[in-house]
Amino acid sequence: MFALKNSLVFFLVITSILHAQKSKEYGFLEDNKEFWGHQNKEFFPMVDYLVKKENKAIHFRFPSKRAQNEDANVYLFNRIPKDNPRYKTFALALRLMQEREVKTFVETGTARLGDKNFLGDGGSTIIFADWASQNNAEAYSVDIDLNALGNARAALGPLGAYMELIHSDSIDFLQTFNCPIDFLYLDSYDFDVNDPNPSQQHHLKEIIAAYPYLTEDSIVMIDDCDLPHGGKGTLVIEYLLDRGWEVIAEGYQVILVHKSSY
Ligand SMILES: C[S@@+](CC[C@H](N)C(=O)[O-])C[C@H]1O[C@@H](n2cnc3c(N)ncnc32)[C@H](O)[C@@H]1O
Numbered sequence: 713m714f715a716l717k718n719s720l721v722f723f724l725v726i727t728s729i730l731h732a733q734k735s736k737e738y739g740f741l742e743d744n745k746e747f748w749g750h751q752n753k754e755f756f757p758m759v760d761y762l763v764k765k766e767n768k769a770i771h772f773r774f775p776s777k778r779a780q781n782e783d784a785n786v787y788l789f790n791r792i793p794k795d796n797p798r799y800k801t802f803a804l805a806l807r808l809m810q811e812r813e814v815k816t817f818v819e820t821g822t823a824r825l826g827d828k829n830f831l832g833d834g835g836s837t838i839i840f841a842d843w844a845s846q847n848n849a850e851a852y853s854v855d856i857d858l859n860a861l862g863n864a865r866a867a868l869g870p871l872g873a874y875m876e877l878i879h880s881d882s883i884d885f886l887q888t889f890n891c892p893i894d895f896l897y898l899d900s901y902d903f904d905v906n907d908p909n910p911s912q913q914h915h916l917k918e919i920i921a922a923y924p925y926l927t928e929d930s931i932v933m934i935d936d937c938d939l940p941h942g943g944k945g946t947l948v949i950e951y952l953l954d955r956g957w958e959v960i961a962e963g964y965q966v967i968l969v970h971k972s973s974y
Contacts, residue, residue, distance in 0.1 A: 784810055787842050791830045797938070797964035798834050804961050805895070805933050806843060808969075812929050814894040817844060817851040820882035820918055821900035821935075824860035826867025834935060836897055837864045841875035854878040854885040855900070883914070886921035893925045898948060899935035908941040916947035923955075928970045932957070938964045 784806030792799050809817075823829070823837035830838075837853045844851040853875055855861050861877045868875060878885055882900045901914035915934065926932070932952065937945035945966050949959065952968050961967040 784843075787839050791827075791835055791839060793831075796831060798935075801933065801961050801963050801965035801967060802834070802839065805897075805931065805965075805967060806839075808931050808967070809843065809849075809895055810847070812894065812931065812973075814847070814931070815849050816891060816893055817849055817895045817897070818886070818889065818893045818922070819851075819853045819897035819899060820855075820886070821898075822853045822855035822857075822860045822864045822877060823867065824855070824857065824863060826863040828863075828867075834899070836899060836935075837875060837877075838867055838871065840897070841868055841871040845871055845874040849874075849894075851875045852878060854880050854882050856881050883917045883921050886918055886925075889922065889925050891925060892927050893922060893930060894927070895931045895933070896922055896926065897933045897935070898944065901944075903936050903939060903944050905940045908943075908946075911944055912941070912947045915944045916951060919948045919951050923951075929973050930970070932968045934966050936964070937962075937966045 785803045787806055788799065788802055792802055817840055819836055819840065821836075823833060823835045825833065827835060827838050829835065840851055840853075843849070851874055853864065855864075855877070856879070858879060861879055864875075865872055865877055896919075898915050898918055900918065901911045903911040919932070932948075934943075934945040934948055937943040937949075942949070949966060949968065953959075956971050957968045958971050959966055959968050
């Protein structure tokens, strides 16, 4: 009887240890398939986490079936490979755009080499023009350099009809935008690791100029963040966190949404 009781206790201890370990598993969604493992959770953007509860997968930040079912990654095909540091955040941004039915997209910093530098710069202008063409959205890309705009125009071809290219300083442009911005992508003034301040200050001024046009459902993404001193995003992120926004994905690009929007 004593031996039976001991084995029962032993069994219960082992199963609860196994259960605890299982609940520490992390998962992520890709191509609508679940992948599970014990990888370091920092590896996945926060919104892609899945946790297991009573053996069911819970996608704990953005449970929208619709967003998961849309294959937003089609816009990255042949442009941004899966092992590129921007892949997961671009994919997530596109999914959120779908989910939140973005109608107005604004980016600062145009794809200056057109479609020739997806790997280095991101080629956002092409990717988001493609998305806008399929989603009845208005898209604007502002750049201070006419050559950058010319290269983007040439690469866009017919997609140019869905992306308005504006020649201006980004801060001046944003100050007078005067219309709600559903998605704001900040990627202008180049970041210099030896002199981080000019770029960080410029991006801070961009968010201050754009802020009156953001709504609680807007999405903000910043490029070139996973760099010394926090790259382009440091001051922008600080500014938004102070106003009730939250970082929902953190990698080479950072994505923020307002806390009250989910
Ligand atoms: C890194 S590139 C943009 C890359 C692009 N978003 C992409 O994904 O390929 C930065 C661009 O910002 C532009 N830029 C720099 N300072 C600017 C300013 N004050 N206003 C607007 N554009 C600016 C540069 O001319 C350059 O084309």
